[in-house]
Amino acid sequence: xxxxAESAPARRGRPGYDRAQVLAVAVELxxxxxxxxxxxxxxxxxxxxxxxxxxHHFDSKEQLLALALDEALSGLEGLLDDPAIAGxxxxxxxxxxxRGAVLVLxxxxxxxxLLLRVRGNSDVERAALERRRAFxxxxxxxxxxxxxxxxxxxxxxxAVVTRLVFGMVNSIVEWYRPGGxxxxxxxxxxxxxxxxxxxxxx
Amino acid sequence: xxxxAESAPARRGRPGYDRAQVLAVAVELxxxxxxxxxxxxxxxxxxxxxxxxxxHHFDSKEQLLALALDEALSGLEGLLDDPAIAGxxxxxxxxxxxRGAVLVLxxxxxxxxLLLRVRGNSDVERAALERRRAFxxxxxxxxxxxxxxxxxxxxxxxAVVTRLVFGMVNSIVEWYRPGGxxxxxxxxxxxxxxxxxxxxxx
Numbered sequence: 001x002x003x004x005a006e007s008a009p010a011r012r013g014r015p016g017y018d019r020a021q022v023l024a025v026a027v028e029l030x031x032x033x034x035x036x037x038x039x040x041x042x043x044x045x046x047x048x049x050x051x052x053x054x055x056h057h058f059d060s061k062e063q064l065l066a067l068a069l070d071e072a073l074s075g076l077e078g079l080l081d082d083p084a085i086a087g088x089x090x091x092x093x094x095x096x097x098x099r100g101a102v103l104v105l106x107x108x109x110x111x112x113x114l115l116l117r118v119r120g121n122s123d124v125e126r127a128a129l130e131r132r133r134a135f136x137x138x139x140x141x142x143x144x145x146x147x148x149x150x151x152x153x154x155x156x157x158x159a160v161v162t163r164l165v166f167g168m169v170n171s172i173v174e175w176y177r178p179g180g181x182x183x184x185x186x187x188x189x190x191x192x193x194x195x196x197x198x199x200x201x202x
Numbered sequence: 203x204x205x206x207a208e209s210a211p212a213r214r215g216r217p218g219y220d221r222a223q224v225l226a227v228a229v230e231l232x233x234x235x236x237x238x239x240x241x242x243x244x245x246x247x248x249x250x251x252x253x254x255x256x257x258h259h260f261d262s263k264e265q266l267l268a269l270a271l272d273e274a275l276s277g278l279e280g281l282l283d284d285p286a287i288a289g290x291x292x293x294x295x296x297x298x299x300x301r302g303a304v305l306v307l308x309x310x311x312x313x314x315x316l317l318l319r320v321r322g323n324s325d326v327e328r329a330a331l332e333r334r335r336a337f338x339x340x341x342x343x344x345x346x347x348x349x350x351x352x353x354x355x356x357x358x359x360x361a362v363v364t365r366l367v368f369g370m371v372n373s374i375v376e377w378y379r380p381g382g383x384x385x386x387x388x389x390x391x392x393x394x395x396x397x398x399x400x401x402x403x404x
Contacts, residue, residue: 150403156391156396165396187362200398
């Protein structure tokens with residue numbers, strides 16, 4: 001817990017922060033004004049803590065970035081290892097991964113938003129890009145497997161279509177707002193339906 | 203034509219620029235370093251022209267932005283009014299618009315990239331966002347029409363699916379490089395195939 005560094009009476013009732021809460025505020029700030037443009041002083045000010053109170057609990061701004069990116073990446077990576085998904089036929093695994101990716105994006109929206117903005121400006125960012133590439137590679141392999149099994153059409157380029165479909169999923173960060181009119185399960189349903197079966201009736 | 207403002211012998215053989223070439227270099231620079239961070243002096247330097255030579259041919263940096271955004275938007279808007287598309291059945295019009303949008307994106311990649319980064323920081327940017335919204339609205343109406351006609355499935359939210367499918371198209375700017383291994387017509391085929399008929403075989 002970060003205890004509040006201020007003890008003015010008006011603030012006495014305010015609770016301290018645990019690490020997850022500090023991380024959430026940091027990610028909010030990184031998304032608002034950019035990671036590079038955000039200082040530890042900015043974060044301390046937003047939280048109403050001193051810089052030294054913050055440094056008592058984490059080593060650096062970069063550590064917060066690493067934890068935030070891991071929050072997004074571990075959610076995505078977990079889908080490929082999920083026993084409920086891993087045992088299914090290729091096209092069903094693909095459906096499970098797509099559905100899961102939408103839910104990870106919606107449930108960890110600020111973390112995934114931050115991940116999608118990473119451009120490789122530091123070792124932490126390059127490691128995150130490497131994990132994204134490894135995830136994409138595993139999904140591309142899954143699509144190739146489904147093409148070999150005859151459950152995904154072979155008249156499209158598997159690697160291109162994997163990029164397109166994840167481009168569709170990732171574009172959700174541009175407009176989705178939690179608590180809005182669009183339910184997360186309904187959204188996941190629409191993504192899986194279009195990606196696997198298309199908009200057209202037959 | 204912008205004639206080169208410099209007359210040093212070593213540069214004498216360099217041709218001047220026409221408006222389209224100046225615009226192309228401006229867009230390249232806006233995409234590299236951000237529109238707000240790019241000055242007319244930066245652009246003049248990149249072109250090897252004086253600022254006054256540039257101002258002889260356009261009024262302001264903002265006019266270049268407006269022309270660049272119009273280049274992307276008019277390409278997209280033209281699809282909805284294309285007689286070859288407008289006369290077809292709803293699902294075929296949708297296929298024509300999607301295919302055309304991919305080709306506009308690939309053929310005018312720097313212009314569309316710039317358009318997709320616009321956040322509404324000025325009147326020119328707000329007008330461009332308004333035209334994007336109007337385009338999206340017309341495509342959403344086309345999807346609704348196709349749903350009414352029974353050619354697009356009604357178990358998905360038409361407005362959400364329109365966003366998803368254009369999210370897929372727009373994501374192409376993140377990775378497509380002209381002259382690379384992926385042919386534009388093949389890419390357009392894969393987008394239309396997945397969006398309308400899905401990845402799954404049946």
